[in-house]
Amino acid sequence: MTEQATEQKVEEAQSAALELATYDEQRRSSALHAIADAIDARHEEILAANEIDVEEAEQLLEAGEYSQALVDRLELSPTKLESITEMVRSVAAQDDPLGTTQQARELDDDLELYKQTVPIGVVGTIFESRPDALVQIAALSLKSGNAVILKGGSEASESNRTLFEIIREATDDIVDGWAQLIEAREDVDTILEMDDEIDLVMPRGSSEFVSYIQDNTSIPVLGHTEGICHVFVDSKADLEMATEIAYDAKVQYPAVCNAVETLLVHTDVAEAFLPDIVARWEEAGVEVRGDERTRSIVDVEAANEADWATEYGDLIVSVRVVDSLEDALAHVTTYGSKHTESIVTADDDRARTFMRRLDSASVFHNASTRFSDGYRFGLGAEVGISTGKIHARGPVGLEGLTTYQYYLEGDGHLVGTYAGADAKAFTHEDFDGTW
């Protein structure tokens, strides 16, 4: 696509966003139901388009350019399509994130200030091979009143194009242009330049990819680079509990960002604790890499400096014995990615120190790092997990796709009245009320 055509799509989205922001919940949610119904009705068409993508991917798999995992993620089935439409209907059923009065304050008689949640405007998303990601992101954007630029992976281009067409046709009674599909890699660079038109970029993919986006745009970016999560087994830990948590955090689903990558063990309990957990891990096929002190207790591979800074995303874990809570904190601060850490301890004071001293989005006490997730947190649909600290942090729900506006209702009020020698005083009193 030419640069001009891409720019025009973004500008259309920007103008659609202004109208979308004025729709009530009923209108947004019924558009979501129309999308779900259309996907239900058009399985054949979607599966035919998907088959083209999958065949091409299988050729590249044979040529050794793609992985089986990628082909699996790409492939749709009637069951998968049903779970997609179930997701769209559950987004429709979420509480409306818009039009909430976060604060109502009287500034003076008949001068009332309202802080009201509104959509962000235009969000740009760049995602990987799963065609279900396109539908999910479009649904979350529509529910939160945002126009959306969708850029999917080229390996899913036929599936994406068909799903996008279905979404567009199903929503033809709301403002045109609220969703835009872009397809070419070069178009990403075009949209990254459009900081006056796009309000937020949400990349999903490898940490290298997210870093590339952050380094190449002045648009705010919401996403997570790495998930190097830690479990610290304190000297005051219930060791059985610690074993279960360390096992769950690594084995229950090792490929995800909230799985543990490094286990830190207080020296006082290392000998009592390590043999059991290592045996259980090894039974589950986990490769354990330990520092010298770990290896003096259990027979495992050696961990090196690079291990502490690695997100394995796999059945591999590094283990380090530390002398103190302070040393555990220092390790996490040096090597962590501010995603999720957990302390196992029966001592509440030590737990609080751990939690307050760490600058991570999620810090847990006696619970698996795997709880760090929008669904488990009860946020409903999840936009993603953020390791940034600005705007939205940790698992991000629909709320992360909103911002606020200040509305002031006056009756001819002038600032001059509140300035100078005879200045009137403000009342500044919060009240229960909505705009």
Added chain:
Amino acid sequence: MTEQATEQKVEEAQSAALELATYDEQRRSSALHAIADAIDARHEEILAANEIDVEEAEQLLEAGEYSQALVDRLELSPTKLESITEMVRSVAAQDDPLGTTQQARELDDDLELYKQTVPIGVVGTIFESRPDALVQIAALSLKSGNAVILKGGSEASESNRTLFEIIREATDDIVDGWAQLIEAREDVDTILEMDDEIDLVMPRGSSEFVSYIQDNTSIPVLGHTEGICHVFVDSKADLEMATEIAYDAKVQYPAVCNAVETLLVHTDVAEAFLPDIVARWEEAGVEVRGDERTRSIVDVEAANEADWATEYGDLIVSVRVVDSLEDALAHVTTYGSKHTESIVTADDDRARTFMRRLDSASVFHNASTRFSDGYRFGLGAEVGISTGKIHARGPVGLEGLTTYQYYLEGDGHLVGTYAGADAKAFTHEDFDGTW
């Protein structure tokens, strides 16, 4: 300063931030009182340093390189110093922005999630010639538990260095390195590269300067580029009220970002309205520039396309007659800077349409744009005004210097329990409680 020395300062701040985050309110506020007391006790020293800056600035004023306004902003006096310490004590008296539980939610029995306000971490600030800005920013950062990198204007270097030393000595019983002064222009580029260490940059200065910062860092930026604010006098306006608001919004303090720059007038009331306001403005020395339709009613200079996109910051205003509410919205959307707009109308429906259709941080009904300000909004001390839409919008108080962490308190909870065929259900029930 060498690049290494600057980097070391930022790293010191980063490590100080972790400790600062654990201080209770009493400790932060008494450090603020110590700063105020020290400034009160050391007037002579501060004024002597300031005199050096002022003398140098006066030479540059004579050489035509500096403006009188800059010299005025630079100059301190005993009265100014008193208002500075009054400000520091008022920041100390603000409600603590930290340690608030924004949400407490039971995920399951004995599994409780808390969303807790915490400091952002390290904030970098780059500000103009006023030495009082250094003290204000340091005070706001300390109150909100953030470490701060301070870069002031070179014209205030002696004043800044003295004030910074006083602040450092007065806070020697809290963590060393929480505030850092950098002085050279080149050091700005060094800190803009440090996106792993600095969490937020707040530039204060011209819009060109803020844009430069945005374009040259991947650190999130909080600030406002331009304040092109509008007043729209609707067909249903009370014209006397409209005159007062348009006058106050321009004349009460024309140099600030929330002053009106363009007045839009509905054609139905243009003839009845324009002569009065133009007469009042001209009496106050305001230069009025109008479009053709305005000039057919009142005798004023011609406005051109560039006027609509200009923040005058001065006693100049542009005026345009529009045919409809829709045309007013289109004008603001095209030329505005998403700062503050106001509609004057007796028709609440038309007001709501105006407010909901505009994507500006603050949108007012029957009130002067000049109310767009942290103090008037009752936010207490103001960090700045943001025209961005992410994190904090409009006038930003201490709350804008905070983020949140998720704390999860469990009792050995595993994600495996909530997955698979026998998955336990989450309870997901909010409760009143604090961490």
